[in-house]
Amino acid sequence: MINTIDNIKLDTGKKIYFASDFHLGAPSNEESVDREKKVIEWLRSIKSNAQHIFILGDIFDFWFEYKYVIPKGFSRLMGELIILRDNQIPITFFPGNHDMWMFDYFQSEFGISVYRKPSSLIINNQKFLIGHGDGLGPGDRTYKILKKLFENKVCQWAFRWLHPDIGYKLANHYSYKSRQKNLYKDDEFKGEKEWLLQYCRQIESEQHNDFYIFGHRHIPLDIKINENSRYINIGDWIKEFTYGEYDGHEMSLKYFKI
Numbered sequence: 001m002i003n004t005i006d007n008i009k010l011d012t013g014k015k016i017y018f019a020s021d022f023h024l025g026a027p028s029n030e031e032s033v034d035r036e037k038k039v040i041e042w043l044r045s046i047k048s049n050a051q052h053i054f055i056l057g058d059i060f061d062f063w064f065e066y067k068y069v070i071p072k073g074f075s076r077l078m079g080e081l082i083i084l085r086d087n088q089i090p091i092t093f094f095p096g097n098h099d100m101w102m103f104d105y106f107q108s109e110f111g112i113s114v115y116r117k118p119s120s121l122i123i124n125n126q127k128f129l130i131g132h133g134d135g136l137g138p139g140d141r142t143y144k145i146l147k148k149l150f151e152n153k154v155c156q157w158a159f160r161w162l163h164p165d166i167g168y169k170l171a172n173h174y175s176y177k178s179r180q181k182n183l184y185k186d187d188e189f190k191g192e193k194e195w196l197l198q199y200c201r202q203i204e205s206e207q208h209n210d211f212y213i214f215g216h217r218h219i220p221l222d223i224k225i226n227e228n229s230r231y232i233n234i235g236d237w238i239k240e241f242t243y244g245e246y247d248g249h250e251m252s253l254k255y256f257k258i
Contacts, residue, residue: 005121014051018244020215021236026061056215057096057132064101096132133216137195
């Protein structure tokens with residue numbers, strides 16, 4: 001299922017930005033804080049000309065919103081998001097496989113829109129399909145089954161009844177094991193076997209999009225689907241520190257350097 005986001009008409013001198021896979025909280029507090037500071041430096045660097053910022057998932061290595069508490073940490077990022085929203089810059093989140101248990105906190109507290117499925121929008125008459133990218137395309141059947149389990153309301157209700165100290169300890173252990181298992185797979189470009197590339201080609205055969213923008217893979221990619229369509233993966237902020245930038249005509253991958 002593909003959602004639709006309101007069309008955007010870029011003002012003169014303004015740009016649209018895309019970033020994903022910050023994985024704040026991993027692998028250690030020290031490394032996470034260092035990465036969080038880099039993310040904030042990037043957000044400050046684009047504040048003057050950003051008309052809209054899309055963050056495409058895995059902002060956190062794990063996130064679960066209890067009814068009355070939120071996870072400890074990430075106060076620097078939260079503060080910067082408040083500043084951006086107070087400056088009337090729209091922000092849209094797409095939860096990823098590590099932070100899918102994001103409910104209404106960001107919407108109610110910051111006015112940040114949250115979309116859980118790939119979504120289409122038109123910017124300056126060019127059509128985009130954007131999302132995190134997990135569970136799309138062929139393969140990865142085990143994860144697709146787990147995702148349905150994690151999205152189940154009963155399972156979410158049961159997890160909420162765990163004390164946060166216990167719940168987060170279990171979740172962080174699972175996240176660590178998953179990350180270690182896929183440590184090298186995430187860095188490996190699979191060529192024609194890339195599931196997201198196959199997904200983009202399938203969608204393009206049914207309806208045209210000028211740009212397919214996803215995260216999840218942790219690899220910066222810019223691949224032609226055909227002469228009029230491109231799949232762009234915006235990489236991560238663990239190794240690559242990459243993001244996407246759209247100026248009203250062209251979509252490009254950028255590397256952030258402090």
